Amino acid sequence: GAVVSQHPSRVICKSGTSVKIECRSLDFQATTMFWYRQFPKQSLMLMATSNEGSKATYEQGVEKDKFLINHASLTLSTLTVTSAHPEDSSFYICSASPGEYNEQFFGPGTRLTVL
Amino acid sequence: LAKTTQPISMDSYEGQEVNITCSHNNIATNDYITWYQQFPSQGPRFIIQGYKTKVTNEVASLFIPADRKSSTLSLPRVSLSDTAVYYCLVGDKAAGNKLTFGGGTRVLVKP
Numbered sequence: 001g002a003v004v005s006q007h008p009s010r011v012i013c014k015s016g017t018s019v020k021i022e023c024r025s026l027d028f029q030a031t032t033m034f035w036y037r038q039f040p041k042q043s044l045m046l047m048a049t050s051n052e053g054s055k056a057t058y059e060q061g062v063e064k065d066k067f068l069i070n071h072a073s074l075t076l077s078t079l080t081v082t083s084a085h086p087e088d089s090s091f092y093i094c095s096a097s098p099g100e101y102n103e104q105f106f107g108p109g110t111r112l113t114v115l
Numbered sequence: 116l117a118k119t120t121q122p123i124s125m126d127s128y129e130g131q132e133v134n135i136t137c138s139h140n141n142i143a144t145n146d147y148i149t150w151y152q153q154f155p156s157q158g159p160r161f162i163i164q165g166y167k168t169k170v171t172n173e174v175a176s177l178f179i180p181a182d183r184k185s186s187t188l189s190l191p192r193v194s195l196s197d198t199a200v201y202y203c204l205v206g207d208k209a210a211g212n213k214l215t216f217g218g219g220t221r222v223l224v225k226p
Contacts, residue, residue, distance in 0.1 A: 004158075034213070043202070044159070044216040093158045095214075103149060104214060106158030 002028045004096050006107035013084055014115055021079045021110045023094030029074035030096035034104070035067075038091040050077040050094075084114045119203045124221040133190040135220050137203030140184045145207045148179060148186045153200045153219070162201070163188070190222075198224045 003026040013019050023033055031052045036044040048069055049057040056069035068080040077096075081088055091111055095104040120138040127133045139148070147166050151159035163170055165177040165186070176189040190197060200219040 006158075036216075043218050046213070046215065049213065091156065095158070103161045103164055105161070106151075109156065109158050111156065 002026075002096075002098050002102075002105045004094065004105045004107040006092075006094060006110050008110060009108060010111045010113075012113045012115065015085055016083055018080055018082045019084055019112060021081070021092055021094075021112075023077045023079070023096070023107055025075045025096045025098075025105075028096075028098040030098065031074060033071060033077040033094055033096040035069060035077070035079050036093045036095070038093060038109075044093060047079075052077075081112065084112070086114045088112065089114045118215075119205055119217040121201075121203050121217060121220045123218065124223070126223045126225060127193055128225050129194055130192050133193050133197070133222060133224075135188045135190075135201055135203075135222070136185055137188070138185045139203070139205045142183050142205050143207065146205045147208050148177065148183075149204045149206070149214075150175070150177065150188045151202045151204065153202065159202060193222075193224045195224050195226060198222060 005024045005026055007022045011019055033050040035047045037047050038044045046059050047062045050069045050071040052071045052074055058064045066082055071077045091109050093109045095106045097104045147164055149164040150162040152162050153159040163172055163175045163177045165179050167179050170177045178187045200221050202216050202219040204214050
């Protein structure tokens with residue numbers, strides 16, 4: 001199947017700093033990628049839809065100025081958590097699909113810990 | 116997007132068949148049913164997808180009754196490594212592939 005990677009896999013940062021997470025589709029192009037957040041023992045929550053060449057679409061309740069998304073190319077989307085605080089500590093997962101009618105492939109996730 | 120309801124957890128033993136039923140009473144005509152598996156600290160992994168009747172692949176079967184208001188994921192002869200959370204999702208493939216995850220079912224396979 002198609003492969004999606006994320007970098008870094010784990011990051012620890014101080015409160016107030018910004019953290020960038022990369023999501024790459026390794027063997028296919030994706031005009032749309034999705035970003036999820038998952039807290040311990042909970043389900044995945046969709047944060048935003050990342051569209052190549054245009055602005056991301058954020059879900060209700062997700063602050064677009066705090067979670068900056070840039071879909072720079074057909075194989076790369078980045079999520080920047082700005083001015084991170086301990087409550088932003090979570091597991092961040094991206095996904096992408098080779099085509100509109102294909103299943104989504106998920107990245108391995110990024111564990112963010114804000115001290 | 117149609118809402119799904121699954122049991123919170125299920126226990127099983129190695130070698131047994133595990134059946135997880137998902138309710139999706141408000142499923143729309145264009146909606147497909149997709150199941151994902153997730154291990155701790157990993158991204159979800161696609162298991163199977165179907166629209167109606169029965170779909171089978173190398174890892175699972177998916178049974179969908181005629182009214183499509185529910186579906187059952189069947190995992191044959193589970194092993195300890197099948198311990199995971201299983202998510203049932205319903206959505207329109209053409210609607211940008213947007214997925215809404217429900218609570219999932221935590222399956223524990225015991226020796």
